Amino acid sequence: MSANTLQGWRLRPATSEDVEPMAEIRAAAMRPDLERLGRYDEHRVRQRLRDAYAPEYTTVVEAGGAVAGCVALRPSEDCFWLEHFYLAPEIRGRGIGTAVLTGLLARTDAEGAPVRLNVLQGSAARSLYERHGFAPEREDPVDVFMVRLPGGGS
Template sequence: MFTLAPATVEDFDRLLQLRLRCMRESLERIGRFDEWRAYDRFRNSYRPHYTRLIMAPQGSLAGCVAMGPVDAHLLLEHFYIAPEQQGKGLGSAVLHQLLGEADTARLPIRLSVLQQSDAGRFYARHGFVQTAEDEWDVYYERLPGALHVLHEQEGIA
């Protein structure tokens, strides 16, 4: 269904364009879309050594995701699925793989999503719990093994 490939510094421009395609509508909804601010924020947080390209079976770029250690947790950021690939289960499949990696490492995952973003519901379905919020973002955390516990509670094997 997909493969994950390491990103490089040279992937910055195409991943920035992916970010803009994926985030524009949400940022416009809260009055925060500014292409230069998006560029600056991505430039300051792009960590290619923790970023992976999500490749579709035919070899095209379907998205990207970054997850790496920060203090005693993993930070999940820049998780973008190309609009034409959304709604097909790809995001859930990639996230399940990342959750498995976090569980193996026995580390919690933390992330943030924009206020009023549909992503909050997506992460809640996968065992993330809201921990805080501010004017622009909502913060979530998932403890190791949380999805397994969630499935047990719902009677899913």
């Protein structure tokens, strides 16, 4: 897909073998927010990714030759769903998430499609999404559901 050797990371298509490393990254990435919300469960945090995993829509972030993150962009009837966007805690803050999201949104903008996602209440990831043009559609006690219209800016 693309490479960014200056920062030592790259993107590649996911395979079925990537699900377990991704489940571990999801658990590490989500643990602080899920604990804050009183919803962390060692098994469930991993199983939710396993149950929804669709390698055909998923991209792996590699850093140092290892799986360090993932993101899925799943088409639906009237939009794309941005799902399972997780980076290992040790690679956050290096601009990788911004670069990955910018690339995905360029693709959805070219297709003229809105993008939807949900983020945990109080998650720091919400500010990343807002900087890229996502706005809340609705909220519940656990999640904020957001949408970005085509050309929503970044």
